Amino acid sequence: MGVDGVTGNNTDGRAPLAAAFPRREQTFPTLTPQEIERMRRFGEVRHYKNGERLFETGKPGPGMFVLLSGHVAITQRDGLGHVTPVIDQGPGQFLAEIGQLSGRVALVDGHAEGDVETLLIPPERLRALLVAEADLGERIMRALILRRVNLIQGGVGGPVLIGPSNSSGVVRLQSFLTRNGFPHHLLDKDSDRDAAELIARYSPSPTDWPLAVIADGAVLRNPSETELARALGMIGGPAGNRIYDAAIVGCGPAGLATAVYAASEGLSVVVLDARAYGGQAGASARIENYLGFPTGISGQALAGRAFSQAQKFGADIMIPITAKSLDCSRSDGAFALALDGGDTVRARSVVVASGARYRRPEIQNLEKFEGRGVWYWASPVEARLCAEQEIALVGGGNSAGQAAVFLSGHARKVHMVIRGGGLGASMSRYLIERIEATPNIELVFHTEVVGLEGRDDVSLERVRWRSRLSGEESSAEIRNLFLFAGADPATGWLDGCGVTLDRGGFVVTGAQSEQNQGRLVAPLETSVPGVFAVGDVRSGSVKRVGGAIGEGAQVVAALHGFLGDAAKPAL
Structure with missing residues (x-):
């Protein structure tokens, strides 16, 4: 062992990571014998011999290990053959990170140094421990979260992306992994020898960027988000023929709130999302008007906390998975959700929380430059390019x-292009005041972007806009355009199910629906009994994070009512 309990052996000369971890005592606490005794009823004793692996990078983890005796070395291994020591853990410490709440793949290796005796607590029992032993559970939960944060900040675990940092494929995959809280790191062929050697071996064409190298050495050429997620083991699957109490489509604030409250009250829950947890709110740089955060919180941080809560209470979360259609016939008493890839999820009730898709304005050449200078959210990944x-x-x-x-x-100047003549009707006052006080933001009213120019398949170079008052056109050399022009409801997957939509495509709920006239329905229930809608996708919702979370909590009472009625025998 090295100094301060950090392993000293290192196959490529890289420095151990744990010594640099902030909040070390909270990240790697040592449990007392009394605390370990309280945990014994949740696990079983396992023994490992010297050099034997307890868990392996890229393979499903068996749960949380509590070390009763001996030491375990934690190392990180990437697909390029690098092995980096993370930390050595000894008696009284526990081995796991947040992914083990749901039994996802391990991001690091753990092997015994000498004979080791452990208490292994599988994921479902770990969740029970966190709930039953509140004070102990709080310490463990904090450590699990901090460990994932440290892995992300240190670029430890996950895939290696290789390619130009400003290529559309690199930005796309970095954004996907970042928004899903999955560690990764980027290598540039011009500055890293390993990257250059891999490129020489695979001879990628421009359409192959980036290469994604998985821990087992597999190399993917410019994979889709779903292809990468499956290769990394990010996507959990439905448990055979299991029928859930509730299937929630959408993992934004409304869907996450529903998952947390429903799962904490004992309902079996599955949550599906096509891209990332947090939805559009997850891409917000700072939310300052949400109750309880006077200094503000980023959308990703808020969503990340809710995501961890949902896992703590046992919700099954499947990302990225797209709901293709909903069968409302309930021939066996359950709804059937058809997913991309051919899988099916069945549930006794469904919560539509699919939010909205980014609206694409009528702009010449827009599609050509999406991902090549045109963005629909503003995360640190995109900000770096500006x-x-x-x-x-x-x-x-x-x-x-x-x-x-x-x-x-980040940018030298931000041209904020607005179709109308002011912001007062559509923006919170505190944001207007901040924008007016920011010297490098220029407000351009009564104007719309009409065209984009640049080199084909390379990057955006110039933006054209037109005055809606005079019709005069002008242009500027701009390489990055951000579109926040509203959103359209993501309800196409409901076609043929009988759920009533308004003229804008939003889901009609409660007494607003003509089909609900004459029957007693919950305010958030749709025209199809057992199907509910919350958040931005619902007709008449307030389109605010706080409103979405409130509806997600509110709908759980309606779920209990519907499921209770469905379970009653017919008279």
Whole structure:
């Protein structure tokens, strides 16, 4: 062992990571004998011999190990053959990170140094421990979260991406992994020898960027988000023919709130999302008008906390998985959700929380430059591309305002293009005041972007816009355009199920639906009994994070009522 309990053996000369971990005592606490005794009823004793692996990178983890005797060395191994020591853990410490709440793949290796005796607590028993032993559970939960945060910040675990940092494929996959809290790191062929050797071996064409190297050495060429997620073991699957109490489609604030409250009250829950937890709110740089956060919180941090809570209470979360259609016939008493890839999820009730898809304005050449200078959210990944540049941002709502303020800290100038003549009707006052006080944000009213120019399949170079008052057109050299022009409801997967939509495509609920006239229905129930809608996808919702979370909590009472009635025998 090295100094301070950190392993000293290192196959490539890289420094151990644990010594640099902040909040070390909270991240790697030592349990007392009394605390370990309280945990014994949740696990079983396992023994390992010297050099034997307890868990392995890229393979499903068996749960949390509590060390009763001996030491375990934790190392990180990537697909390029690098092995980096993380930490050595001894008696009284526990081995796991947040992914083990749901039995996902391990992000590091753990092997015994000498003979080791452990208490192994499988995922379902670990969740029971966190709930039953509240004070002990709080310490464990904090450590599990901090360990994942440290892995992400240190670039430890997960895939290695190889390619130009500003290529559309690299930005796409970095954004996907970042928003899902999955560690990874990027290598540039011009500055890293291993990356250059791999490129020479695979001879990728421009359409192959990036290469994604998995821990087992497999190399994927410019994979889709779903292909990468499956290779990494990110996607959990439905448990055989299991019928859930509730299937929640959408993992934004409304869907996460539903999952947390429903699962904490004992309902079996599955949550599906096509991209990432947090939805559009997850891409917000700072949310300042949500109760309880006077200094604000990023959308990703807020969603990440809710995501961990949902897992703590046992919700099965499947990302990225797309719901293709909903069968409402209930021939066996359950709804059937058809998923991409051919799988099916069955549940006694369904909560539509699919939110909205980013609206694509009528702009010449828009599709050509999506992912090549045109963005629909503003995360640190996109902000990095804007350093000391002039950029344009379209939109006048809160999301646009938050993005403009965030990007102003990176870009030289932000041209905020707004169709109307002011912001007062669509944006919170605190954001308007902040925008007006930011010197490098220029408000361009009564204007719309009409065209984009640049080199084909390379990058955006120029943006054209037109005054809605005079019709005069002008242009500027702009390489990054951010679109926050509203969103359309993501309800296409409901076609043929009988769920009533309004003229805008939003889901009609409660007494608003003509089909519900004459029957007693919950305010959030749709025209199909057992199907509910919450958040931005619902007709008449307030389109705010707080409102979405409130509806997600509120719908759980209606779920209990429906499931209780469905379980009653017919008279």
